[in-house]
Amino acid sequence: MKGIRQLAEHLDISIGTVSRALNGKPDVNEETRRRVLVAAEELGYVANQSGRSLRQGTTNVIGLMIESSKETTENGDNFFLGLTGGLQSVLSRHKLDLIMLPCPSDEDPHEYLKRMVARRVVDAMIISATQRIDKRIDLLSRTKIPFVTLGRSASGSNYPWIDLDFDGVANSAVDRLVAHGHRRIAIAAPSNDINLGFIFLDGYRHALERHGIAFDPSLVIRVKSSEQGGYQAAHEILLLEDRPTAVILIYELMAIGLYRRLTEAGVIPGRDLAVIGFREEPRAKFLQPTLTCFRMSLPDLGVELAETLLATMPAYSHFYPEGARNCIWPLELVPGESDGFHLGNNGQRRQ
Amino acid sequence: MKGIRQLAEHLDISIGTVSRALNGKPDVNEETRRRVLVAAEELGYVANQSGRSLRQGTTNVIGLMIESSKETTENGDNFFLGLTGGLQSVLSRHKLDLIMLPCPSDEDPHEYLKRMVARRVVDAMIISATQRIDKRIDLLSRTKIPFVTLGRSASGSNYPWIDLDFDGVANSAVDRLVAHGHRRIAIAAPSNDINLGFIFLDGYRHALERHGIAFDPSLVIRVKSSEQGGYQAAHEILLLEDRPTAVILIYELMAIGLYRRLTEAGVIPGRDLAVIGFREEPRAKFLQPTLTCFRMSLPDLGVELAETLLATMPAYSHFYPEGARNCIWPLELVPGESDGFHLGNNGQRRQ
DNA sequence: CTGAAAGCGCTTACAG
DNA sequence: CTGAAAGCGCTTACAG
Numbered sequence: 193m194k195g196i197r198q199l200a201e202h203l204d205i206s207i208g209t210v211s212r213a214l215n216g217k218p219d220v221n222e223e224t225r226r227r228v229l230v231a232a233e234e235l236g237y238v239a240n241q242s243g244r245s246l247r248q249g250t251t252n253v254i255g256l257m258i259e260s261s262k263e264t265t266e267n268g269d270n271f272f273l274g275l276t277g278g279l280q281s282v283l284s285r286h287k288l289d290l291i292m293l294p295c296p297s298d299e300d301p302h303e304y305l306k307r308m309v310a311r312r313v314v315d316a317m318i319i320s321a322t323q324r325i326d327k328r329i330d331l332l333s334r335t336k337i338p339f340v341t342l343g344r345s346a347s348g349s350n351y352p353w354i355d356l357d358f359d360g361v362a363n364s365a366v367d368r369l370v371a372h373g374h375r376r377i378a379i380a381a382p383s384n385d386i387n388l389g390f391i392f393l394d395g396y397r398h399a400l401e402r403h404g405i406a407f408d409p410s411l412v413i414r415v416k417s418s419e420q421g422g423y424q425a426a427h428e429i430l431l432l433e434d435r436p437t438a439v440i441l442i443y444e445l446m447a448i449g450l451y452r453r454l455t456e457a458g459v460i461p462g463r464d465l466a467v468i469g470f471r472e473e474p475r476a477k478f479l480q481p482t483l484t485c486f487r488m489s490l491p492d493l494g495v496e497l498a499e500t501l502l503a504t505m506p507a508y509s510h511f512y513p514e515g516a517r518n519c520i521w522p523l524e525l526v527p528g529e530s531d532g533f534h535l536g537n538n539g540q541r542r543q
Numbered sequence: 544m545k546g547i548r549q550l551a552e553h554l555d556i557s558i559g560t561v562s563r564a565l566n567g568k569p570d571v572n573e574e575t576r577r578r579v580l581v582a583a584e585e586l587g588y589v590a591n592q593s594g595r596s597l598r599q600g601t602t603n604v605i606g607l608m609i610e611s612s613k614e615t616t617e618n619g620d621n622f623f624l625g626l627t628g629g630l631q632s633v634l635s636r637h638k639l640d641l642i643m644l645p646c647p648s649d650e651d652p653h654e655y656l657k658r659m660v661a662r663r664v665v666d667a668m669i670i671s672a673t674q675r676i677d678k679r680i681d682l683l684s685r686t687k688i689p690f691v692t693l694g695r696s697a698s699g700s701n702y703p704w705i706d707l708d709f710d711g712v713a714n715s716a717v718d719r720l721v722a723h724g725h726r727r728i729a730i731a732a733p734s735n736d737i738n739l740g741f742i743f744l745d746g747y748r749h750a751l752e753r754h755g756i757a758f759d760p761s762l763v764i765r766v767k768s769s770e771q772g773g774y775q776a777a778h779e780i781l782l783l784e785d786r787p788t789a790v791i792l793i794y795e796l797m798a799i800g801l802y803r804r805l806t807e808a809g810v811i812p813g814r815d816l817a818v819i820g821f822r823e824e825p826r827a828k829f830l831q832p833t834l835t836c837f838r839m840s841l842p843d844l845g846v847e848l849a850e851t852l853l854a855t856m857p858a859y860s861h862f863y864p865e866g867a868r869n870c871i872w873p874l875e876l877v878p879g880e881s882d883g884f885h886l887g888n889n890g891q892r893r894q
Numbered sequence: 895c896t897g898a899a900a901g902c903g904c905t906t907a908c909a910g
Numbered sequence: 911c912t913g914a915a916a917g918c919g920c921t922t923a924c925a926g
Contacts, residue, residue: 194919195918195919195920196919196920196921197919197920205896205897206896206897206898207897207919207920207921208896208897208898208899208921208922209895209896209897211920211921211922212895212896212921212922215921217921217922219895219896220895220896221895221896224895224896236657236661237661238657238658238661238662239662239919239920239921240597240662240663240918240919240920241593241662241663241664241920242592242593242594242596242597242602242663242918242919242920243593243597243902243918243919243920243921244919244920244921245593245902245920246591246593246594246597246901246902246903246904246918246919246920246921247901247902247919247920247921247922248902248920248921248922249902251593253664258624258643260624260627260628270621272624273609273611273623273645276611276645276647277611277647277648280645280647281647281649284647290645291642291643291644291645292609292642292643292644292645293642293643294624294627294631294641294642294643296627296628296631296632296635297628306587306589307589310587310588310589311589311590311591311592312591312592312593313592313604419825448829452829474770474826475825475826478799478802478803478829545903546902546903546904547903547904547905548903548904556912556913557912557913557914558903558904558905558913559905559906559912559913559914559915560911560912560913562904562905562906563905563906563911563912566905568905568906570911570912571911571912572911572912575911575912590903590904590905591902591903591904592904593902593903593904594902594903594904594905594918595903595904595905596904596918597902597903597904597905597917597918597919597920598903598904598905598906598917598918599904599905599906599918600918
């Protein structure tokens with residue numbers, strides 16, 4: 193089966209009627225519609241997307257841009273695959289398809305996005321890993337293509353975003369540690385320009401302030417967002433003269449490398465150094481002592497992202513009357529042993 | 544900037560010349576070409592993909608279908624992201640873009656593929672997770688869309704595929720275990736219809752045969768391809784009356800669950816039960832005792848997949864004169880402690 | 895309820 | 911070397 197023309201010929205009716213029947217337009221005789229649907233199914237006809245898109249001006253495809261940096265792939269980040277289910281559950285209600293657009297690691301993300309947008313392969317975009325200054329946001333705003341970002345940025349203004357509650361994480365982690373007597377609390381923050389590092393740092397400073405603890409820049413350890421980064425962070429902490437008694441990590445995989453370096457040095461997490469990890473991660477699940485970290489639902493976040501995106505699209509916004517919310521996505525503390533909270537202040541196990 | 548018409552008007556030349564200049568056709572005055580390229584860059588013009596595709600009959604997009612089953616995403620499989628770099632390094636040579644098509648978990652993969660193919664959103668497809676009987680292969684063959692599968696199947700005939708060397712893994716794992724005195728060797732195989740389970744089982748049976756060991760069906764433990772599956776496998780092994788002394792796993796994440804269950808039972812891998820894992824995985828890297836497993840390069844596999852695919856596409860096959868090879872992708876043994884090989888046959892550490 | 899026709903944005907023979 | 915025109919496969923006013 194080639195095109196709608198062949199199908200129409202086979203049924204001996206006009207292509208206009210075939211098209212209307214297939215697209216569920218109301219003004220079609222029900223018997224005609226039935227015949228068309230049966231024949232289409234039989235002959236395996238599905239409308240050519242380029243023809244549709246060109247005529248309609250929409251592709252019915254939503255793009256999820258993935259930055260497949262070496263770091264991400266080496267560390268096996270399953271974050272995006274975790275989002276797709278939730279995204280699709282919403283998009284499929286509107287017959288929209290989701291495609292993932294992996295930006296080659298040797299291509300500039302901005303250039304890549306520009307190309308994809310200009311070619312009009314998608315009706316809307318979801319981007320993530322926002323930088324503090326992120327030209328992609330200006331680009332998307334300028335071209336007026338609907339989009340939502342996972343992650344805030346200092347770029348743009350009044351654009352739809354959703355972000356994790358880094359502030360909340362910083363607060364509850366610091367509170368928890370301070371309640372246990374810690375005053376020297378380090379953080380391992382990403383060394384690149386990704387915005388979450390800045391947001392977390394802010395939250396951390398404010399939390400310290402609330403407790404009347406002076407901010408010490410030497411306790412902000414900047415490392416790569418990876419296992420290796422965690423290893424490096426532990427290494428630097430061990431070298432500090434006035435060593436911190438606690439550390440908060442800002443990337444899920446850091447804990448693994450950090451544990452490794454600590455273990456090499458005979459430093460036991462939870463006993464000798466309190467550790468609070470970031471997002472709960474299957475891979476960090478088997479660390480001993482168990483890691484105190486934060487839990488969130490990736491599929492639910494996917495749903496939220498999709499709904500926020502659709503709320504910005506004229507053709508769908510009436511389904512989502514709340515409009516595009518700038519949502520701070522909550523994380524829930526999962527207590528483990530790594531912050532020594534199960535021990536009393538004297539280091540003995542609580543009863 | 545909207546379309547080629549606006550760009551042509553702005554330059555005061557015809558759209559045909561603009562198109563030819565942009566597409567690098569030879570018969571264009573170099574000065575004209577320069578002006579066109581400059582103006583396009585300036586005004587951010589990029590050809591609308593639907594227009595191009597409709598006219599040319601090709602999309603210049605290659606699709607990588609992803610099955611995002613719950614198992615896969617929950618377990619955070621980074622397999623596909625690991626492939627993209629290699630795939631893109633080849634595809635970009637030909638100005639082809641890679642998109643990932645995640646099949647919703649509630650949609651039948653065959654129906655999903657059918658829809659994507661019929662809509663002509665891609666010029667060619669890469670599919671994976673082939674089943675023993677996989678209708679997708681017949682579908683793709685029938686519709687004559689170029690494709691390559693990652694994984695063999697009993698379906699179809701003479702189609703391009705690449706698969707991991709399960710036979711080689713089975714052989715070298717069994718050989719290694721037998722050399723160490725094991726005669727009762729279990730395998731933990733996937734319980735679904737995925738073809739690799741059958742291929743591995745065959746390899747395992749032949750390897751046993753070579754060593755004159757009778758095949759015992761009770762030693763084939765069928766579980767899910769996940770951490771949980773590994774846990775379940777260990778559980779079932781522990782319940783066996785005539786317990787095996789060794790087990791070979793056929794999915795990378797099983798080792799983690801298996802270790803957990805063994806540890807609960809006080810059974811130490813390498814000492815009380817020899818364990819050989821499948822693909823080396825960052826997450827399994829920190830298991831103690833270290834896991835004996837098999838290493839492969841995902842990026843290189845991506846390159847191979849892309850080249851095999853292009854060899855089947857008329858427009859590109861002359862670049863890849865070797866044609867579409869049915870390639871068995873090798874894996875290399877990475878010795879660890881989990882199979883007790885570092886110990887002598889008497890259980891003492893070797894010198 | 896159906897058909898004939900226009901036109902979405904492009905590329906590519908064809909003519910000059 | 912350039913322009914005018916056809917046509918890729920569809921959807922959608924418009925007319926009947």
